[in-house]
Amino acid sequence: MGEPRGTGVLERDVAEDTVRVDTRQRRGGGRDRRRAVTLLLLTLVLPGSAQVAAGNRALGRVALRAFGGAVALALVLGLVGLASRTALLTLLTHRVSLVLLQVLLVGLAVLWVVLLVDAWRLGRPDRLPSRDRRRLLVLLLVLLLVPGLVGWLGSTVGTARAAMTSVFGTGEAAGAVDGRYNVLLLGGDSGAGRIGMRPDSIQLASVDADTGRAVLFGFSRETENIHFRPGSVMAGLMPEGWTCGDECLLNALYTWGHDHADRFPAGTKDPGLLATREAVESLTGLDIQYYVMVDLKGFSSVVDAVGGLDITVQRRTPMGGGSREIFDWIEPGAQHLDGYHALWYARSRTKSTNYERMARQRCVVTALVKQLDPQTVLLHFGDLAAATKGVFRTDIPQDALAGLADVAVKTKQEKITSVNFVPPLIKPWDYDPAVVRSTVSAAIAASEKGPAAPKPTAASTAKAAPTAKSTPKPEASTPAVMERPGTDPDANTGDLASVCSAG
Incomplete structure (x- = not known):
């Protein structure tokens, strides 16, 4: 006797449902992966934007203002340098300016690290396959080199300030004699x-x-x-x-x-x-x-x-x-x-x-x-x-x-x-x-x-x-x-x- 006719139809329906579920999972996994990577890259390009879009909006707004202010300061210094190189050098060699620059760079570096790690968390790596989790972690570690560089620049500014203080003294500058x-x-x-x-x-x-x-x-x-x-x-x-x-x-x-x-x-x-x-x-x-x-x-x-x-x-x-x-x-x-x-x-x-x-x-x-x-x-x-x-x-x-x-x-x-x-x-x-x-x-x-x-x-x-x-x-x-x-x-x-x- 042959199999009941409904059995084959049921098996085909189950197989088709399984394929559709796998497809939805793959599509959902791809969306999750793209979302996680996008949040990290947004934090690299525009620190704070990932938090505004998917996380702590208050933290994101503070970060956006901080980095926006740093960019504006850099543009102002660039304009000062174009107008007067001596004025720019005066600013960059002043003791107070060096202290402020060191604090700014180190502060931005620490904040950037926090934002990148938080963006990685917002990407929900626990929902990704193990291979994608490893890749996302590697991407995070690579991106952390950027704030690391900023922090290193801050430390070199501190080293410069210490060296200038130890080598150069205080007092009034002597003017040129006969030009x-x-x-x-x-x-x-x-x-x-x-x-x-x-x-x-x-x-x-x-x-x-x-x-x-x-x-x-x-x-x-x-x-x-x-x-x-x-x-x-x-x-x-x-x-x-x-x-x-x-x-x-x-x-x-x-x-x-x-x-x-x-x-x-x-x-x-x-x-x-x-x-x-x-x-x-x-x-x-x-x-x-x-x-x-x-x-x-x-x-x-x-x-x-x-x-x-x-x-x-x-x-x-x-x-x-x-x-x-x-x-x-x-x-x-x-x-x-x-x-x-x-x-x-x-x-x-x-x-x-x-x-x-x-x-x-x-x-x-x-x-x-x-x-x-x-x-x-x-x-x-x-x-x-x-x-x-x-x-x-x-x-x-x-x-x-x-x-x-x-x-x-x-x-x-x-x-x-x-x-x-x-x-x-x-x-x-x-x-x-x-x-x-x-x-x-x-x-x-x-x-x-x-x-x-x-x-x-x-x-x-x-x-x-x-x-x-x-x-x-x-x-x-x-x-x-x-x-x-x-x-x-x-x-x-x-x-x-x-x-x-x-x-």
């Missing part, structure tokens, strides 16, 4: 075996306050026979000048000042610095507004903080020498130097003269300046701020940062003229001070005329100043005496550019 900012740049070395701190690198940066065109004047640390300006503190202490021969070198003034601090006027914060500053003022005829001192011992940490330096080395440079054996070499060619090797490259003395060493130090500093673009500073700011603690000293007040930063932006776009008072331009042990001052004036005048103007060179200046003294230095000397050109067959003192170049 120029003159900043004394000292590279000190407090390494092991050194008695006290003596500036190994002495340079003066003179920058046009309007155009940013700069001239960098370099002085040998062994410069002698310095007479101070009438009326200066050092002129009162040394009426005959710093003229005791090999013991009276330019860089030794720093130690002398600290050893005789009781002879300086009451309230002098750094007698050694004052002595060095007034010596360079006398040599150049320029008034110095600020100084910056970098301790070369800690310089390696700054180089490591920015990921190393790209330098084209022209001459093989030893690591070691002096009281220890040469244990390695920095070879010629394009090199990427970490902090350890960059410090050795800047400080190495063996098989070179102090003139070449000056060039290497200037090359390392130039490479660092070139590499400190906004992207590098942003990516490495935390490490950079930590590395600079104890490495930099300056009397630049925080209130002066905005104006100087604006000038620095212009300077970065210009080619810096460099003049070094070393042979063949002058002999640091025997020179005519008038030649130094006239060279300074000529270099500044050429710089102010723009890039097309002829720039003074060692040769041209020397020819234009036949009155410069040229008496040879006596052969007998103490160890502190200048290494004379030609003493070392491996040294190159005539062409400093042949030593290295910043990559």
